Amino acid sequence: MEEDIRNERKNLISKLKGVVGRSDEGRCPRNIVLIGSPGCGKSSFINSYAASIADDYWREYAFSGGKGSGKGTADQITVRIKRFEAKEYVTSSRLQGYAFPTLVDISGIQDGECEITEEILRLLFYGELKDNTNIRSVFTCGKNNGIQYMRSKYIGWNTKNSNKVHRIIVVANAMEPIPQNLIQCVMKAARPTGDKYTREIPVFGIMTKIDQVDESSQEFKNRKQTFMEALSLVGVSHRVAQCVNYCDTIDPMSTRTNQTLPDVDICFLRFMNVVCGSNYVVSNPDESYRSIYFKEKRQEFQRKMIIIILAIIMLGLPCLLAAYI
Structure with a gap:
């Protein structure tokens, strides 16, 4: 059984290499942003994905953790926007030269203040918010001075197409209510229905901390259904995944600092093979x-x-x- 898992992991990594392609063959890394409520596991997702393609062991690239494990104890570990390029997290010599995605980590966003949040996300998706920008400061600016002032302050004058977002992964904690207002803001910014904005971005979803819920319970089934409905992904379940991040809950002895956990890696590799697929395109990418x-x-x-x-x-x-x- 263990050998089967290791073989599947190896095959999924090989498949992912083919999906992302080589940089010297003209393939460009896609920018993938992770969005969710505070403490939902965005940074842990980045570290877990990086471990899934590593030869040796797990590393902490994006700071993760919290003040507690109960409801309401989630803490903001990530404060500023941070982009992790492949050269930072791809450690295997076998994977060098491939256009693995750039992962964009941002602070958790509260489930409220939809109009301001929607515009902040739009600025992010269009590549206007630079690395090290404090999302809280942007939000405070919009709340205190109005959205128009916020737009004029944070709009970039030399924005590069390479900073624009090409994929969105909405991260939800399987133990907590789905942040429907936040997801609504994401969908409005990513899939505009009017004529003012026409750049559309593929959206995916992942539920973390699956090990801490009863997947057979009606409560969880209802929560997952709510998540898929909010993302407009009912009927396309391959774009929604359930995972367990590398963490103390599943690895209390921290063996991950000396090795990878192939049974954990499989979920991330399957999911990222879907997310990175070239069949998903951004409409009007140059807008x-x-x-x-x-x-x-x-x-x-x-x-x-x-x-x-x-x-x-x-x-x-x-x-x-x-x-x-």
Whole structure:
């Protein structure tokens, strides 16, 4: 059984190499952002995925952990945006030169304040928020000064296409209620239905801490159904995964610091083979947030000028009439 798991792990890694392709053959790394509530396991996901393709042992690239294990004890470990490129987490010499994805870790987002959150996510998806940006500060700026001021402050002047997000993974804690308001913001920013924004990004979902729930319970089944409905992924379950992150709960003796855990790796490898698939494309990939923003500003300026001109005409008309009478 153990040998079968190791063979499957090896085969899934080989498959993933083919999926992402080689950089020297023109393949570019995809930017994958992880979004979820505080303490849901985003950073642990990054570390676990990195371990799944490692030859030797687990490493902690993204800081993870918390103040407690009960409900309401989740703590913000990640505060600033951090991008992990393949050169940072791919340690195996056999995997060098392949376009493994860049993973974008951000702080957990509370399930509320939808309008501000939606715009922050849009700035992130379009590549406007740089590394080390404090998401809390962006949110506070929007809350205290308004969304328009927030947009003008954080919009980039030299935004590169390489910073744009190509995949979104929504992470949910299997033990806690699904953050439906947050997911609604993600979907609005990632899959716009209007004509103002037209860049659409593939969305995936993963439920963490599966080892701490009873998968046969009705409570969990309802929670998973709610998650899939919120992501509009009902009927496409291959885009939603359930996993157990590398952590003390499953590895209390911390053997992971000396080896990998193949039975844990399988889930991540299967999931990332799906997420990285070239069949999922971003529509209108070159659309620029900055161009949309300045188009709005031009239109706003034109409207104001028309109002001013009309006002001048209306105020000056009586004088002109009086002059001719």
